[in-house]
Amino acid sequence: MKKIILMGRSECGKTTLRQALKGDTIHYHKTQYVNHYDVVIDTPGEYAENHTLSRALALYSYEADVVGLLISATESYSLYPPCVTAMSTRPVIGIVTQIDHKNGKPAQAEEWLRLAGCDIVFHVSSYTGEGIWQILDYLREDGELLPWDEKTAQQPRNVLSTKN
Template sequence: MKKIILMGRSECGKTTLRQALKGDKIHYHKTQYINHYDVVIDTPGEYAETNRLGRALALYSYEADVVGLLIGAQEPYSLFPPCVTASSARPVIGIVTQIDHPDANPDRAESWLRLSGCEEVFRVSAYTGEGIWQILEYLREDGDVLPWDQEEAERPRVVLSTK
């Protein structure tokens, strides 16, 4: 799997998305420092919200294969300036989170991510699982076996005779 770094404001769903991508049980956990997991780098929202801490995100992005910019579907504004993806040496994808929120406006969030320069945008709900497999497919590298591949390989084959 390609390694992804998740960036966005506080409470936009970075840690919850990480839990969903890993297949973990969803529970609240405040990220207070940059966490390296095997294929996910989870960052605190304060790093994206604070000018001086934002430099750390630039440095940590070099340890990832893909940068993920997250915006919650119910957010009233975007932290990301127009064309910001041009400053990254890595591919940058947009991720609209919390699409199942009652106040969600995923079209608006997606338009902000596209304005920021994201050509690939995923809409996800960590609670329903919608959009999670698409991100996993995007991060997949040759030889990676994802859970649905394993289930298919273990499924018994039925051969019908024509006799």
């Protein structure tokens, strides 16, 4: 599985997405420092919000295979300048979070991510699970089986041909 670093402002859903990607129980947890997990690097929102701290994001991105720029569907503005993805030496994907929020505007959030330079944009709800498997599929390495692949591989081949 490719390692991803999650970047975005405070409360945009980075830690919640990390919990959903790992299949953990969703609960609020304030990220106060950079956390390294097996395939996810979770960063504090203050790093993206503060010009001085944002330099650390550039350094930590070298430890990942993919950069994930997150923006909530509930945002009223974007932190990301146009074409910011050109600054990265890693592939950068956009992730629109909180798409199930009643006041969310996922299409607007996607436009901001595309303006930032993201060619690939995922829409996710960490609570309903919508879009989570698409991110996992994107992060999958060649030949790697994910949990739903393993279940399919374990089913007998002749189960579908039981009609008489």
